[in-house]
Every structure is written in C-alpha cells, then in structure tokens.
Amino acid sequence: MIHVAPLPEPPDAGELVAIGPHLDPAIAQRGLAAVAAAPADRPDAAGLRRLHRYRRLSD
Amino acid sequence: MVAVTGYLGAGKTSLLNHLLRHPGARIGVVVNDFGALNVDAALVSGQIDEVAGISGGCVCCLPDAGGLDEALEKLAHPRLRLDVIVVEASGAADPVTLARLIRFSGVERVRPGGVIEVIDAVEHFRTVDTWPEPPLRYAAATLVVIGKSDLLPAAERERTIERIGQRVCARNPHAHVVVGQAGRIDPALVFDTASPTEPEDELPIAALIRDERDGHEGHEHARAATVALSEPVAPGALIDLLEDPPHGAYRVKGRVRVRGSRNQRGYLVNGSGG
Numbered sequence: 297m298i299h300v301a302p303l304p305e306p307p308d309a310g311e312l313v314a315i316g317p318h319l320d321p322a323i324a325q326r327g328l329a330a331v332a333a334a335p336a337d338r339p340d341a342a343g344l345r346r347l348h349r350y351r352r353l354s355d
Numbered sequence: 356m357v358a359v360t361g362y363l364g365a366g367k368t369s370l371l372n373h374l375l376r377h378p379g380a381r382i383g384v385v386v387n388d389f390g391a392l393n394v395d396a397a398l399v400s401g402q403i404d405e406v407a408g409i410s411g412g413c414v415c416c417l418p419d420a421g422g423l424d425e426a427l428e429k430l431a432h433p434r435l436r437l438d439v440i441v442v443e444a445s446g447a448a449d450p451v452t453l454a455r456l457i458r459f460s461g462v463e464r465v466r467p468g469g470v471i472e473v474i475d476a477v478e479h480f481r482t483v484d485t486w487p488e489p490p491l492r493y494a495a496a497t498l499v500v501i502g503k504s505d506l507l508p509a510a511e512r513e514r515t516i517e518r519i520g521q522r523v524c525a526r527n528p529h530a531h532v533v534v535g536q537a538g539r540i541d542p543a544l545v546f547d548t549a550s551p552t553e554p555e556d557e558l559p560i561a562a563l564i565r566d567e568r569d570g571h572e573g574h575e576h577a578r579a580a581t582v583a584l585s586e587p588v589a590p591g592a593l594i595d596l597l598e599d600p601p602h603g604a605y606r607v608k609g610r611v612r613v614r615g616s617r618n619q620r621g622y623l624v625n626g627s628g629g
Binding site for chain 2: 297298299300301302303304305306307309310311312313314315316317318319320321322323324325326327328329330331332334335336337338339340341342343344346347350351354
C-alpha cells in the first residue's frame with residue numbers, strides 16, 4: 297500500500313526511513329542511499345507521472 | 356487505518372492495549388465484538404482517545420459493514436488529530452472480507468495501513484490452521500504476530516514458530532512474521548506519532564496507564580535504516596523504492612523534495628505491508 301501526499305512547502309531537510317522486524321539495516325541503508333544518490337538535477341517526466349499517479353490514488 | 360484480526364482469544368485486545376501505551380500516541384479504535392454486549396469495547400474503554408463500537412455481529416457480516424464507514428468518518432475528523440485508527444475485528448471476522456471493506460472504504464482522510472493477524476501459538480493448529488492447505492486468512496495479512504509461544508513447551512517452541520511462519524509464507528510470501536508475546540510489538544511498525552510527548556491537557560486516563568510500570572510495556576524494537584536528504588530526489592527512483600522496498604522492510608516512509616518542470620514540491624510518502 298503506497299501513499300503519496302503533497303506537503304504545503306518543500307522541506308529544507310528530508311529523510312527516508314525503512315523499518316522492519318527482519319530488516320538488514322546495512323542492506324536497507326544502501327537501498328535508501330541509492331535513491332538519495334540518483335540524479336535529480338533535472339525533471340524526470342516519467343518518474344513524475346508515476347509519483348502523481350500514486351498521489352491521485354492516495355486522494 | 357490498521358485492522359487487527361485473529362481468532363477468538365488470540366490476543367488482539369492485548370496487542371491493542373500495548374499500542375495504546377505508546378507515549379504520545381493518539382489512537383482511535385473501532386471495536387467489533389460478536390454479540391449484543393460489546394465486551395471488547397468495555398475492555399479498552401478508558402484507555403483510549405476515541406472509541407467507536409460496532410456490536411450485534413461481526414463487522415464483515417452486518418449490513419453496511421455494521422456502520423464501519425460511519426465510525427471511520429467520525430474518527431477521521433481532523434479535530435481529533437489522531438495518529439492512527441485501529442479496527443479491532445471480532446474473532447469471528449473473516450480477515451479477507453474485512454481487508455476488502457477497508458481497502459474500498461470511501462471515507463475521506465482514511466487510508467489502509469495494513470492488516471495485523473494475531474496468532475495464538477498454543478491453539479493455532481487446533482483451531483485455525485487445521486487443513487492441508489494454509490488458511491485463506493493469511494492472504495489478507497501484512498503483519499502476522501505470533502503470541503503465547505512462551506506457553507508452549509520449550510522443546511516445541513521453536514518448531515511451532517517456524518511451522519507457523521512456513522504456513523503463512525506458503526499462502527502469503529509478502530506477509531511479515533514476528534513473535535510478540537502479549538501483543539508486544541514495536542508500534543513503529545504500525546504507525547507514527549505526531550508528537551513524541553504526552554498531550555498536557557488531554558487523556559489523563561491514558562497517561563496514567565502509560566505510566567504504569569507493570570513490566571509489560573517492553574517490546575523488541577524493529578530494525579530501521581535512515582538516510583538524510585539535503586537535495587531533491589529523483590521521483591522514479593523514489594517510486595522504485597516504494598514499489599520494491601529493501602528486503603525485510605515492512606514500512607518505508609519519507610519526507611522528500613522533488614524537482615518538477617517549474618519548481619520543487621514536497622511530499623510525504625509511505626509504503627507499508629512489504
């Protein structure tokens with residue numbers, strides 16, 4: 297179940313968190329870091345469409 | 356909104372009571388008991404921020420789900436500032452039907468946050484899982500909590516827990532399985548609190564109960580990984596993470612900035628249930 301909700305303002309500092317009873321924190325950390333490191337210096341039209349689709353489904 | 360399901364006497368109310376003790380938690384509860392007298396509502400009343408009872412039958416069998424949507428509508432009002440609504444199903448409820456009712460509830464401001472199936476390790480294979488095929492109820496669960504395993508003979512304990520896990524996995528490989536005696540699971544698996552501290556002028560009974568030191572508050576903490584973000588994230592990579600979370604992650608959540616075609620926007624994202 298995925299939920300995406302807009303914030304009134306973009307946050308100055310963001311974060312990503314993964315939680316699980318059997319999580320391997322080191323592996324999860326790498327997965328989260330990969331998202332943080334993915335190039336985001338220009339708009340990603342396909343990615344935005346997917347994000348907005350989940351946002352609409354979350355309304 | 357989180358549903359707590361489980362066979363009669365499995366320990367659903369114990370789990371709910373454990374969640375209610377979480378510091379700062381503002382929890383709304385929909386309690387469904389099978390009978391004219393709503394016994395479970397009485398058990399949890401007085402410890403709870405907002406409660407709505409559905410009695411007279413099992414929520415998934417009553418006409419119009421026994422008023423589930425009306426109860427959710429009431430509890431989801433922003434005035435109440437609840438962190439989570441927990442629907443405690445009757446022991447007779449069918450989790451698959453209940454999960455469907457919740458998923459397709461039309462109530463605004465409510466979104467599904469998972470189905471927690473509570474299992475009594477001692478009675479499970481005599482009452483619930485009695486056929487060659489694993490029960491369908493496992494299919495609805497996002498988190499399975501195995502309780503009462505401390506009451507099993509030591510020689511059988513590990514094997515029984517392992518067997519329950521295998522049976523759950525055979526029906527639903529996406530469900531996460533944890534052992535939690537007396538419903539003691541990490542509330543972080545289930546919900547976030549808006550405030551880490553107790554409200555000063557509200558809920559004195561809940562605060563008193565949370566202050567009790569009866570040795571039952573403890574739980575094993577779920578494991579977590581966090582990265583701080585100082586820059587915008589790529590939306591495609593973010594959605595990839597939510598759709599395919601790291602192995603063992605029951606929840607992934609975040610507060611992010613995303614670069615759009617004209618400006619940057621902020622989003623809260625949540626993925627739960629593995």
